[in-house]
Amino acid sequence: MKSVQTFYDELSSQYTDLINKCVPRYGELMYNMFHYIPEGCKPKRILDLGCGTGNLTDQVLKHYPEAEIDALDISADILKESQKRFMSQPNVRYIQADFREMHLAPGSYDLILSTIAIHHIPDEDKIDLNRDIFQALKAGGLFIFADQTRGITNEIYEKHISRWKEEAFKLGSTQENWDMWMEHQDAHDYHTPVNWHLRQLEASGFKDVDVIWKNIMWAVVWAGKEAI
Ligand SMILES: C[S@@+](CC[C@H](N)C(=O)[O-])C[C@H]1O[C@@H](n2cnc3c(N)ncnc32)[C@H](O)[C@@H]1O
Structure with a gap:
């Protein structure tokens, strides 16, 4: 495999092109990733986990053009696409790494974001990832992610x-696109119910954990390093 x-x-x-034809209300999902960030929050260092070709990085640059952005992904070729897209942006740094071996420095980010990527690791690795993210955030930092989730029942x-x-x-x-995504899902996806994510984030120490938007199986989850 x-x-x-x-x-x-x-x-x-x-x-x-393919992701835009695959994720319903993707633009709205992206909008909500930023809409709930408190007005006074001016993040200087931001991490995009599983950046792909840079759809989220692009939004980060629009909202926080002065920030230093680390764009991390396991795929070297997808990172190259992102590099081409942001060639004129010296404040984006690219990191090829697996979520399970990131070695993030403690207290190094104000904001950690991710869209549609964390479901690619099994649940036990998601728990370790939450801990890594918690320790990598500065005091007052935020972790906001959007992901595909599992319904609470099979039906x-x-x-x-x-x-x-x-x-x-x-x-x-097309049917061909759909078959490709389903084959990928069977091989690489670990969808987890939203309430599992909320419980695990709280167990990792996050405060004010909430689902701020949801459509079908896509949810945007918000978590603070400290209560506001
Ligand atoms: C569906 S794409 C999402 C990309 C982008 N965030 C977006 O919204 O378009 C998932 C991304 O996660 C990356 N990825 C999957 N497993 C990973 C892992 N274990 N560590 C780091 N990145 C991973 C993939 O290479 C891919 O670029």
């Missing part, structure tokens, strides 16, 4: 997948 790294290496040049989950298919076809996905 192909590794997740190889899958994204091979998909890299087509990724941006809800199956209905999420069929709703997703309906919406992906409306966005222009």
Whole structure:
């Protein structure tokens, strides 16, 4: 079986087009990643986990053009696409790393963000990732991520997948695209219920943990290093 790294290496040049045709209300999801950040919060150092071709990094640059941004991904080829996209941006640094071996310096980021990437690691690794993120945030730092989640029952989950298919076809996905995503899902995805994420974040020490937006199986989760 192909590794997740190889899958994204091979998909890299087509990724941006395909993801836009696959994720329902992707623009709205991105909007909500930033909408709930408190007005007074002016992050100087930001980490984008699983940056892909830079769809989230692009939004970070629009909201915080002065910030130093670390864009991290396991796939070298997808990072190259991101590098091409932000060639004129000296404040974006690229890191090729696995979420499970990031070695982030303690207290180094004001804001850690991620869109549609954390479901690529199993639940036990997500728990370690939460701990790594907690220690890598500065006091008062925020962790906000969007991801594909699992329904709380199998029936809800199956209905999420069929709703997703309906919406992906409306966005222009073909049967071939859909089959490719489903094969990838079977091989590389570990969807987890939203309430599992909330419990684990609290167990890792995060405060004010909340779901700030959800559509079908995509949720945006907000967590603070300290209570506000
Ligand atoms: C669906 S893409 C999301 C990309 C981007 N955040 C976006 O919104 O378009 C998932 C990304 O996570 C990366 N990824 C998957 N597993 C990873 C891991 N274990 N460590 C680091 N990155 C990983 C993939 O290479 C891919 O670029």
